[in-house]
Amino acid sequence: MRPALLPLLALAALTAATDGHAAGNAEQGEKLTYTCTGCHGVAGYKNAYPNYSVPKIGGQSETYLVNALSAYKIGDRKHPTMAAQAQSLSEQDIADIAAYLSSVK
Amino acid sequence: MRIIHFTLACATLLAAGNGQAVTADSGAGQQASAVCAACHGPDGSRPIDANTPMIGGQYVDYLVKVLQDYRSGARVNVVMNGQAANLTDQDIANLAAWFSSQNSPLKDLRDSDD
Numbered sequence: 142m143r144p145a146l147l148p149l150l151a152l153a154a155l156t157a158a159t160d161g162h163a164a165g166n167a168e169q170g171e172k173l174t175y176t177c178t179g180c181h182g183v184a185g186y187k188n189a190y191p192n193y194s195v196p197k198i199g200g201q202s203e204t205y206l207v208n209a210l211s212a213y214k215i216g217d218r219k220h221p222t223m224a225a226q227a228q229s230l231s232e233q234d235i236a237d238i239a240a241y242l243s244s245v246k
Numbered sequence: 247m248r249i250i251h252f253t254l255a256c257a258t259l260l261a262a263g264n265g266q267a268v269t270a271d272s273g274a275g276q277q278a279s280a281v282c283a284a285c286h287g288p289d290g291s292r293p294i295d296a297n298t299p300m301i302g303g304q305y306v307d308y309l310v311k312v313l314q315d316y317r318s319g320a321r322v323n324v325v326m327n328g329q330a331a332n333l334t335d336q337d338i339a340n341l342a343a344w345f346s347s348q349n350s351p352l353k354d355l356r357d358s359d360d
Binding site: 174177178181182183184185191192194197198199201202203204205208218219242243246 | 293295296297298299300303304305306307308310311320321322350351352353355356
């Protein structure tokens with residue numbers, strides 16, 4: 142391999158690493174979801190004002206969960222409790238949580 | 247009996263306040279669900295990609311809330327805002343009734359603790 146190719150490969154690897162979402166670690170995600178169970182772990186638990194059931198998120202599509210948490214984090218999706226939760230999460234946390242939740246059987 | 251009538255009237259009013267004054271028709275919801283199935287899968291539980299949520303087996307009142315928010319624009323998604331724009335309250339109730347009654351891998355987190 143010509144040495145000149147190495148920087149190109151390094152650049153490609155860097156681009157791949159920053160392109161899209163970080164890979165999620167389900168094991169780490171499980172630890173982070175302890176707080177989630179306070180509402181999402183109670184069957185039929187109701188959100189107040191307006192009153193509707195807190196959604197089931199176990200088994201949900203992984204990228205959808207990343208998008209939902211990211212949208213709460215930046216305020217594109219509105220919900221006071223979820224905004225507060227998501228603001229404390231890093232991109233890696235969100236990826237880990239989504240990896241775990243989507244794997245719940 | 248008078249008390250029961252009063253209670254029923256209150257329940258109806260409360261339901262109306264939640265935007266669910268209509269009586270859901272799951273069969274009509276199934277008929278209207280073909281367009282949803284194109285992305286979410288026939289039972290709402292086999293989406294075409296990981297961007298698309300499972301909606302089968304989700305709580306009925308959450309599905310109603312989501313569709314209302316897409317219809318009003320309170321929640322933004324290019325595809326769903328367009329899909330929900332022309333739905334009536336009756337359509338939303340029907341679709342939510344149909345999809346919520348389908349089998350699905352979706353669950354509350356408590357279910358996975360064992």
